[in-house]
Amino acid sequence: MADFKLNINGESRQVSIDPNTPMLWVLRDHLQLVGTKFGCGIAQCGACTIHIEDVAVRSCQLPVSAVGEQKITTIEGLSKEGEHPVQQAWLEQDVPQCGYCQAGQIMSATALLKANPSPTDEEIDQAMNGNICRCGTYTRIKKAIKSAATTAQNS
């Protein structure tokens, strides 16, 4: 057990926990931030994607002890009420089917657009390939990313 002071969604949160605990379970079990999802536990499906300093990271493979003071953003912290252009584009395109993987998809997409505001189709594929959607919403996800990229550039 050790104490960790984490910077999550702009707030300082304290946890007393086994240092090897992956951030996924810190968020879900200890901080009740359950928007970040458990899918595979081995960084193969992307459902648990969060941002560390604006970079997409699979939280199921990230021990709490490795985070330090870095800024963590989860789906709950992306915007106050879903007004982030990527979330808006997701709603506009009616992307989700079951919805389970979508938080991870959105976190990967927002990190992509932050680093590359106007990605090509190939760049979108590359950045999103680690996020599985079993319902098959991929075509709408791509549309939503392109639409969010356009919105962001026009604003």
Add this chain to the structure above:
Amino acid sequence: MALIKTSYGRRSFLKTSAMAGGGLVVGFSWLASCNPSPKEVAEMPKEWFEINGYLKIGDNGMATIMSPNPEIGQNVKTSMPMIVAEELDIDWNNVLVEQAPLNTTIFIRQLAGGSQSIRQGWDGLRMAGATARHMLKQAAAKQWEVPVEEVTTEAGVIHHKSSNRSVGYGEVASLAATLTAPEEVELKSLDEFKIIGTATRNVDGKKIVTGKPLFGIDQYEEGMLTAMIVHPPAFGLTLKSFDDAEARKMPGIKDVFSIKTYEKGKAKSMFDADAFPELIVVVGNSTWEVMNAKKTIKAEWQPFEGYEEEFANFSGDGSFSVKVPGGMENTNSHKEKMEALSAKLAKEARKDGNPASAFKKAAKIVERSYTAPFLAHNTMEPMNFFANVTADKAILSGPIQTPEFMEKSVSSRIGLPLDKIEIQMTRQGGGFGRRLYGHFVVEAAVISQKMKAPVKLVYTREDDMSFGNYRPAYHARYRAALDEDNNLIGFHVRAGGIPESPLFANRFPAGAVENYLAESWDVPSNISVGAFRAPRSNFIAGAEQSFLDEVAEAAGKDPIEFRIELFEKAKNNPVGENNDYDAERYAGVLKLAREKSGWNGNTTGNVYRGVSAYYCHNSYVANILDMEMKEDKPVVKKVFCAVDCGLVVNPIAATNMVEGGTVDGIGHAMYSGLTFKDGKPEQVNFDRYRLIRHSEAPKDIEVHFVKNNEHPTGLGEPPFPPIMGALANALYKATGQRHYDQPFITKRPVVS
């Protein structure tokens, strides 16, 4: 408008609360679960009045409509309430939707399966809305002292035109709630529909994109423990003994024990199928702690003797028995067995004319065999369930497609009567048939009862993938006889699988060929299987549609024209009886796909095309798939989908389902498969089990619906099977090679 007796499901118009006189209904989870903004709270009514079990009207005119069926991503949580709202005649913007709990006195068939929610829910949902509207009209008429016939409604407002009076639903709701449901009600005519047929976005959309707790696995409760299971590592094994000494010493661990989920000799429904009815359970404070402790369990497993199991039929009338052999099975020996059986005469399922003589006199015979492997459902949300069982009550909550069945299973297992068991349905992170089989619901209940505490049972991905109710492995051998003029004079299908046959003897091309023979075989297995999105169709459609493509080619005919000729024959001169399709609607989707894609039978540039069509679960789907080769890799450029599911309730959701089914079908045919060695699944996570990924999805999908007023049918399953045929046929055009064995591409991806 048509006057309809409400005798259909009259029980549906009962109230859920016993309060006579329409009392205040409180405790909405909507407020609790989604942190509404102050503006949203201000807009909420102060009082709600329950008009019937499906809906409540607020004093400000808002309506809360219950969605009765489990939501697994098929979007019934939007579409079903739309149907109620249409007949209620209310502005959709003033509707809140809530997931109904299991309530068999009010709702009918609260089950997600067989693409039946909309098809079988349609009449009841319409009548629930229409009944409420009638009662609101009656209340207004009573207040105004005018005949109810003179009263009309429009978007939540009641009018008496001749006296120029109007009143909102909210103002008469308290009175309406005291009235008795009418004996008969008026339903709207189809041309009056304003909500049905209008693109309506997912009611949970905002909660999904903002990460609200919607799913079973998201449930947390004060004092709740986390439980995980350890199950036999291979099919054919059962628990002998275990050593939990190390696990018990680990931090956060509360208990380790074994459970029997289903006790031998007790009646089981078909949804109680369970390969591993004896499990080791680890219970602790948090997921990570339990996961770690689980790894330290040293268990000994032993082979079991073969046995036979009895399951009640879906209807509850009668039962069927399943042979479960002992032994540890291998994919290689499965393949050998399938090859051997497909070479032998099998059980005749249908015969028209004289197939033997047709093949004898044929000018050309085409013969091909097709196979597909076991598949794991792999819902993105692994199996999980919450249970809080106390001495006199059980509260269960989570993702389950068959709550009504599982309520009975839990009742029988933990010894509480049905009325002491409450099942809440959460939004489900996928279903695909896996969550029809709710052994995990019973497991959660048994664990909670033993721990005397609220418990959330969670499977790891490895548990989920290696403890499946898999799609069976299949094999189909086809033969076609062509005469000298290239007419199809004989057709023979012999299909089987492990442990069930994928054959549908009465489906196309039965009815379109004079001499037809369908045979079926199966091999018992102890690898547990179950319904997987479009059971059996999910293999046989692709096999049959690939084969017909080869037959058309052998006959020198355009593959669409060849099929349409057969449908003409089936329509005008059907062969045999019980043909399970409407030839005109079947041909209709092919014609629509041909028109929308500009099909001319030729390859244009480097775009290679494949076509297919299939009918299952009451809907018709045709596909044309455009493929390009990029550095020797097939790329699906575009898919055209033509769909006949009758009246389309929600065009955007319907389109989404067709797109999703298309991607899913391409994915499974191209990449997915589960193999076994000594009873052990060789793929237990996404590093080895392939699911389609972003870069492999079609670059574009165009969906077209046949416009008609047929009774609406479902889309959960129908868009999934046919695309596998179009894919195989396009692959042939693009590569010159026919692909007979799924998955077509076996190379694993690299995911950093």
